[in-house]
Amino acid sequence: xxxxxxxxxxxxxxxxxxxxxxxxxxxxxxxxxxxxxxxxxxxxxxxxxxxxxxxxxxxxxxxxxxxxxxxxxxxxxxxxxxxxxxxxxxxxxxxxxxxxxxxxxxx
Amino acid sequence: xxxxxxxxxxxxxxxxxxxxxxxxxxxxxxxxxxxxxxxxxxxxxxxxxxxxxxxxxxxxxxxxxxxxxxxxxxxxxxxxxxxxxxxxxxxxxxxxxxxxxxxxxxx
DNA sequence: CAAACAGGTTTGCATTACAAACTTGTGTTC
DNA sequence: GAACACAAGTTTGTAATGCAAACCTGTTTG
Numbered sequence: 481x482x483x484x485x486x487x488x489x490x491x492x493x494x495x496x497x498x499x500x501x502x503x504x505x506x507x508x509x510x511x512x513x514x515x516x517x518x519x520x521x522x523x524x525x526x527x528x529x530x531x532x533x534x535x536x537x538x539x540x541x542x543x544x545x546x547x548x549x550x551x552x553x554x555x556x557x558x559x560x561x562x563x564x565x566x567x568x569x570x571x572x573x574x575x576x577x578x579x580x581x582x583x584x585x586x587x
Numbered sequence: 588x589x590x591x592x593x594x595x596x597x598x599x600x601x602x603x604x605x606x607x608x609x610x611x612x613x614x615x616x617x618x619x620x621x622x623x624x625x626x627x628x629x630x631x632x633x634x635x636x637x638x639x640x641x642x643x644x645x646x647x648x649x650x651x652x653x654x655x656x657x658x659x660x661x662x663x664x665x666x667x668x669x670x671x672x673x674x675x676x677x678x679x680x681x682x683x684x685x686x687x688x689x690x691x692x693x694x
Numbered sequence: 695c696a697a698a699c700a701g702g703t704t705t706g707c708a709t710t711a712c713a714a715a716c717t718t719g720t721g722t723t724c
Numbered sequence: 725g726a727a728c729a730c731a732a733g734t735t736t737g738t739a740a741t742g743c744a745a746a747c748c749t750g751t752t753t754g
Contacts, residue, residue: 486621487633493614494635502711503608507600510693514593521732526594528601533712535734540710551733556720558732576690583683583690586617609742628701640743642703647741658702663751665701 489585492578499544500575504529505537509564509572512547517563538562546571596692599685606651607682611636612644616671616679619654624670645669653678 500506507527511518524534541547546568550561564572607613614634618625631641648654653675657668671679 483622486618490614490617491635493610493617496610498610501608501610503600503603503605504711506689507597510597510600510689511593513693515590524733528598530713531733532714532735536711539734558719560733572693576693579686579690582613582617583686586620586679586683605741611742631702637744638702639704639745643742646703665750667702 486585489581492581496578497571497575499540499546500571502537504533505541506575508537508562509541509546509568512562512564513569513572517561520560520562523562541568544571593692596688599688603685604678604682606647606653607678609644611640612648613682615644615669616648616653616675619669619671620676620679624668627667627669630669648675651678 500509504527508523511523511526520534520538524531527534529537538547538549542549544567545565548563548565550563552559552561607616611634615630618630618633627641627645631638634641636644645654645656649656651674652672655670655672657670659666659668
C-alpha cells in the first residue's frame with residue numbers, strides 16, 4: 481500500500497455526516513435501525529441521557545428527516561414515538577461504509 | 588440477538604474518546620499511526636485543512652500526549668514534525684475496537 | 695530597505711452538546 | 725375542589741468546540 485492511497489482513503493473522514501457521527505445520535509439511530517421504532521422515555525432511559533439532551537438530539541435527527549416523531553396519548557399520558565425513515569437508514573448505511581473503510585486502513 | 592444486548596453494545600458509544608472521534612483528528616492520528624511521523628506543512632496540505640485549523644487539532648492531540656511535536660530548523664526554515672506516541676497508538680486502537688463493535692451491530 | 699513569502703499561532707465567531715429550569719397536562723390528597 | 729406532586733417533554737443558558745481570518749516572526753527577493 482502506498483502512502484498516497486492511505487491519504488485517499490482517510491480523506492473520506494472529511495465527508496463524514498456529523499449528524500450521524502455524534503455518539504449519542506449514532507447510538508439512537510443504530511437502535512432505531514435495528515428495532516424500527518420505540519418511545520421517548522424508553523430510549524432516553526436505556527441510553528442514559530437526560531431528557532433535555534435526548535430531546536435536542538431527537539429534534540436534530542427529525543429536522544434532517546432521519547427519523548419520524550409522532551406524539552400520541554396512551555392511557556391519557558403523552559407518548560412520543562420515534563421511528564427511523566428510509567433517509568435515516570440510507571444515511572446510517574453510508575456512514576457505516578465510510579467508517580469501515582477508515583478503520584480498515586488501520587489493520 | 589436480544590434487544591438488551593443491542594443496548595449493551597451501543598452504550599459503548601457513550602464511552603468514545605471524542606479527541607480521537609473528531610474526523611480531522613481521526614484522520615491525522617490514523618496517518619501517523621501508519622507512517623509514524625511527518626511534518627506540519629505536508630500533513631496540512633494533504634489533509635486539505637487551513638493552517639489555523641490544523642494547528643489547533645495538532646495542539647489538542649499534543650496536550651493529550653497522543654502525539655509529539657518537535658520544532659526544528661531545516662535550511663533556515665522552521666519545520667514542525669509530528670509523531671505518534673505509544674499513548675496515541677493505544678487510544679486509536681481502543682477507538683477502532685469500539686467502533687468496530689458498534690458498526691458490527693448494524694450488520 | 696521595503697515588500698513579498700513561508701511557517702505557524704492566536705483571536706473571534708458561529709455552532710454544538712448538555713443539563714437546569716420551565717411548561718403542560720394528569721392524578722392525588724386533604 | 726384547591727393545592728400539590730408527578731410524568732413527559734421543551735426551552736433556555738452556558739461552556740466547549742471547530743473553523744478561518746488576522747496576526748506574528750523570521751527569511752528571501754526586487
